[in-house]
Amino acid sequence: MTYDTLYAHILEKESYLCVGLDTDIRKIPSHLLKEKDPIFEFNRQIIDATLPYCVSYKPNIAFYEALGAKGWESLQKTMEYIPKTHFTIADAKRGDIGNTSSLYARTFFDPSASGFDFDSVTVAPYMGSDSVLPFLEFENKWVILLALTSNQGGSDFQRLQTPEGPLYEQVLRTSQQWAGADRMMYVVGATQTQDLAHIRTLVPDHFLLVPGVGAQGGSLQEVSRIGMTSRCGLLINASRSIIYASNGQDFALRAGEEAHKLQQEMAQYLQQYRGV
Numbered sequence: 001m002t003y004d005t006l007y008a009h010i011l012e013k014e015s016y017l018c019v020g021l022d023t024d025i026r027k028i029p030s031h032l033l034k035e036k037d038p039i040f041e042f043n044r045q046i047i048d049a050t051l052p053y054c055v056s057y058k059p060n061i062a063f064y065e066a067l068g069a070k071g072w073e074s075l076q077k078t079m080e081y082i083p084k085t086h087f088t089i090a091d092a093k094r095g096d097i098g099n100t101s102s103l104y105a106r107t108f109f110d111p112s113a114s115g116f117d118f119d120s121v122t123v124a125p126y127m128g129s130d131s132v133l134p135f136l137e138f139e140n141k142w143v144i145l146l147a148l149t150s151n152q153g154g155s156d157f158q159r160l161q162t163p164e165g166p167l168y169e170q171v172l173r174t175s176q177q178w179a180g181a182d183r184m185m186y187v188v189g190a191t192q193t194q195d196l197a198h199i200r201t202l203v204p205d206h207f208l209l210v211p212g213v214g215a216q217g218g219s220l221q222e223v224s225r226i227g228m229t230s231r232c233g234l235l236i237n238a239s240r241s242i243i244y245a246s247n248g249q250d251f252a253l254r255a256g257e258e259a260h261k262l263q264q265e266m267a268q269y270l271q272q273y274r275g276v
Contacts (some may be wrong), residue, residue: 001028001087001121002130002140002182003142003181003182003185003207003231006055006087006207007231007232008249009055009086009087009203010055010086010232010270010272012067013052013053013054013055013263014263014266014267015053015054015123015262015263015266015267016055016228016232016234016235016236016266017053017055017056017235017236017238017259017262017263017266018054018055018056018057018060018087018089018209018235018236018237018238019046019047019050019054019056019057019237019238019239019242019243019259020057020058020059020060020091020211020237020238020239020240020242020243021043021046021057021058021059021060021063021097021239021243022059022060022063022239022240022243023037023039023043023059023063023064023074023202023243024063025039025044025067026040027067027244027247028247028248028251029246029249029251029254030247031249036071037073037074037077038082038265039064039067039070039071039074039078040077040078042243042251043059043078043081044078044081044110045251045252046243046251046252046255047078047081047082048252049253049255049256049259050097050242050255050256050259051083051086051094052258052260052263053236053256053259053262053263054086054186054263055086055087056086056087056089056235056237056254057082057086057087057088057089058088058089058091058209058237058239059075059078059079059088059089059090059091060091060239061075061090061091061092064154065081071175075116076115076213079116079118080118086118087119088120089117089118089120089122089209090108090116090118090120090121090122091122091158092108092121092122093122093123093124093146094122094123094124094140095123095124095125095126095127095131095132096119096127096131097127097130097131098130098131098133098134101130101131101132101133101134101135102134104134104135105121105130105134105135105137105138105141106120108121109121109135109138109141110138112153118139118141119142119269120142120143120144120185121135121141121142121143121144122144122145122146122187122209123135123143123144123146124180125145125146125171125175125274126157129174129178132175132178133178136178136179136183141183142184142185143178143179143183143184144173144184144185144186144187144209145171145175145185145186145187146183146186146187147168147171147186147187147188147199148168148187148188148189148192148195149174149187149188149189149192150153150190150191150192150211150212151189151191151264154189155156156216167257169202172186172199172202172203173202177202179212181205181207182204185206185207185208185209186199186203186206186207186208186209187209187211188208188209188210188221188227189207189210189211189212189218190211190212190213190218190219190220190236191212191218192221193218193223193226196223196226196227197200197226199227200226200227202221204229205229205231205233206233207232207233207234207235208227208233208234208235209235209237210223210227210235210236210237210259211237211239212232212237213236213238213241213262220236220262220265220266220269221265221269223236223270224236224266224269224273225256225269225272225273228269228273228274229274230274231274232270232274235265236262238258238259238262240272241258241264242255242258243255245257245258
């Protein structure tokens with residue numbers, strides 16, 4: 001999916017919502033456990049309920065890997081179920097030496113090898129260019145690079161001072177030599193709004209994938225006000241606040257309602273902040 005296509009979908013849906021499919025077998029409604037594939041059935045109903053209100057889905061790969069071969073099968077069925085109109089993110093946070101990264105890239109981008117055909121994958125930049133470039137060898141596929149996260153230990157390294165500023169700034173500056181805004185996005189936590197305006201001066205045109213709105217307490221309005229560009233430039237991820245809005249028979253209905261609320265709020269901010 002190209003930058004222009006993604007932006008067109010955002011305008012069409014009046015939404016920049018990404019639904020995180022962090023599907024935990026221990027948290028899904030108990031009545032689904034009798035299904036042949038409870039994980040896929042949960043995802044299927046969540047997708048059906050949220051499809052009109054989002055532009056992207058982001059399975060967190062750890063929740064599927066933890067189940068072994070069955071988890072990978074559930075993930076593959078989920079990916080086949082998501083329409084091509086929606087931008088897909090493999091939240092895998094990979095990053096290794098070049099040869100290994102090439103294999104990770106095949107895992108998520110080469111359907112003839114693995115069966116998966118994601119639009120993008122999250123990548124850790126710590127090992128440098130040769131851990132990232134193999135993912136960019138796949139035409140029209142995106143790298144979403146970890147930049148400034150909001151987890152408790154994120155500052156252990158990301159904010160370390162270098163002669164040119166904090167380490168996360170070096171990640172933003174250096175990685176722009178590897179790909180432009182049409183192939184590279186960055187992860188910036190929703191609770192890092194104090195840094196978002198500065199980040200926008202460093203990457204004025206790139207999309208930012210912003211987790212942390214909803215259950216983690218990030219402000220959608222603040223992120224939108226500070227981070228939105230004339231072409232939106234934001235994908236706001238919400239996971240638990242949507243998919244676990246209910247653990248009863250009405251779980252999909254409630255998920256759809258939560259996604260709709262966010263979409264309505266986003267429609268307002270697209271009118272208010274786009275181009276400001």
